[in-house]
Amino acid sequence: MLQEEMPSPSELSGEAGELLKGLTPPQMQAVQATEGPLLVLAGAGSGKTRVITRRIAFLIHQGVPPWSILAVTFTNKAAAEMRERVLTVLGHDPKLTRGLTVTTFHSLCARLLRRYAEAANLKPEFSIYDSSDQATLAKRVIAELQLSTSNWPPRSVLSAISNAKNDLLDADEFAARAHDFYSRTVAKIYQGYAKALKLAGAVDFDGLLVLTAKLLQSNAEVRRECNERWRYLLIDEYQDTNHAQFVIASLIAGKNEEGHPPNICVVGDPDQAIYGWRGADITNILEFEKCYPGTQVITLGENFRSNAPILHAADQLIRNNQKRKHKDLFTSRKGGEHVEVTLTRDENHEAALVVDWLKSVKDERDDSPTSIAWREMAIFYRTNSLSRVMEDALRGAGVPYTIARGTAFYDREEVKNAVAYLRLVANPSDDVSLSRIVNTPTRGIGSTSFGKIEDYAAEHGTPVLHAMREAGQLLDVVGRGAAAIGKFVEMIDAWTGGGTFMGAQVSTSLADLVSRVIRESGLEAMYRTQAKASNSDADMERLDNLDELVSSARQFEMEFDAMADPAAETRNADGLARPNDQTPPLLAMLRAYLESIALVADADAVDPAQGAVTLMTLHAAKGLEFKAVAIIGLEEGQLPHSRARESQEQLEEERRLCFVGITRAMRRLHMTSSRYRTMRGIPERTIPSRFLDELPRESVRFSNQADATSGLEDFIARGEGGSGGGGGGQRYEPEGEFAAKDSKRAKLAWSSSSGTPKNAAFPVGAIVRHPQFGEGEVVSISAGVNARATIRFRGVGTKTLVLEYARLTRVK
DNA sequence: TTGCGATCCCTTTTT
């Protein structure tokens, strides 16, 4: 039946030539080299996404059935975008992309594991555990083994387990290789952890990959089906794939059989490899050619994104990496603003400066044809902890912003609780979710009775919920506890129809189920009571978030059908049979919904439509671009991170991270380094990042705005441990603090202050014009390189502006 | 059993 839907060339808009329009020769080559292994080395900003999109469209245009194409991207967002763009190129005919699979490794694996659950020795309702679930489970296992969590911190044990998994070692294989005390203990924990996961019917992030790889390795039938289904494989960000992903990719691509090398196309840039710490193996890309003899290699070097100084800065920086295959980055664009680098006093000063800079960039109309909108700006940082001060400053200045934290919503306590109920509904064995909500809201199942049940469950190797059903008879749980437990079990059964998901009392829609769970579990009432008692906005917001969760379920429901991943369902001409399709629709939808929640990435939250400045980590910035970019915290210990300075490899990865950040910028780039930074509540003196020294002088304008009286004295004298306490972020009182009284302190390669002091040009009483606020009168002005003027604007009110960026013109 | 307060520990990056 699907054969009939195969696009005939006449249905395609335009000729193949259309698909190649506007491409450079190497880009065109990459689009057209459809057969056999292909490695595309795509430099930053070289039009990689464009090439991938056109390539998929080209394949379809050549008559390749869309369902035989599998494209793997790094984030869901990238996948959705790619699908959309392919559709656009093909003239918005949904029929043409029907069955096309564009997804992430993790989603793909989750799909495959559900589909082949039996072969993978899993229950199809398995839960996906995120890192906090993993930690909960690991803690329990460590305790059961009578080990202390201080000697065996769950997080580091988990990271050892994660490394093992990335190398495709299961618990027993790992144990067999463990010889020293440490790894033997880790092996024990790993084995206990694996057992606990199994019992809970749960799979962790790494597990999705491992289990899929093992499934494909061990099961010829599954492998055959995948090979037949997907004939064209395309993998983006290949430099960041780990060993497990490599194995999955090569198994799906198939072996070099019958003299036909697989049609596998990988795209990546070794200079942007930033996930070594989580097992990404850069040799995957460097040795792709060895792995696939006859590989065609195409290099895309021309940059279409950044202006010349930005690109030059990036290029010079990355040249400092020793372990690197040099690739020329070039652009034919001329001109463009210098990269700005500013040394600030502390994080508040830094934040204020960045805010001012963003404002000035937004208002800038004199020197550039168009101003840059908020949504085209971004602020990057190495660690999440740097966002807080920045947020305060943005909020204080009334600049709209969003943080790219995909999981932020689902990380909220109230949402996590509701989701835990849902996970238990979908998977009654999910002990981690159960223990989270069994007494939330409090319903008289305290740790004593629940502990007994857990012990009983552990002893009998049964899921805890199952043990609860028998608690009444079997345990010495006294009256009150037993009744509460009985009620809890009944409540769950009512939602699931006793596990059948059938019957009149079961919800017919996902949104209804979610809203019922929130109401009947008592979560809503609990938060309502809390909100009334405290009368705080934060508590009111919890209720809103629960409503929002219902909406998200409703939206998911609407898109679920149309969402067309017939991908996983569609069969090819050979008619791949799909095993057990007996799943009740509500349950199937719930599983898919929970899966989508579990696999959101930070970068998924980047939404330019919001009209706001985007804040994110450098890692999350990969693959994106913005007209104006600020990167903060360029300090030793922060940007080459202190934990990453031990080895040359790690240092080079930090440099690549910096490189990724720089190359996101199209027109304007500003990097800041703060002389003092508050770490764990203590202000610490910092050293500017070595990466700043590696930037080319001719493309960069350095400015030292930190030197004056040292800063620390003032900082401590103000009696506020950083964080802008009372005074608040950007409303920094400059009063001479930045005046260059003590120029001896100016060190390093910092030219002290750029330009001449501007304050002389705007004496108190002068009438000035601001591009946004209009005319105003100077009320006061401070001295120094970071001079600010307080100006009373007509109708707008009084503003304090940094002269350096305010773009004031004097009227009178 | 529950709720609150003190204390301790921490800190990279993420699917």
Place this chain on the structure above:
DNA sequence: GGGATCGCAA
């Protein structure tokens, strides 16, 4: 600064 945990009081 802040989150998690633990202990103690009601």
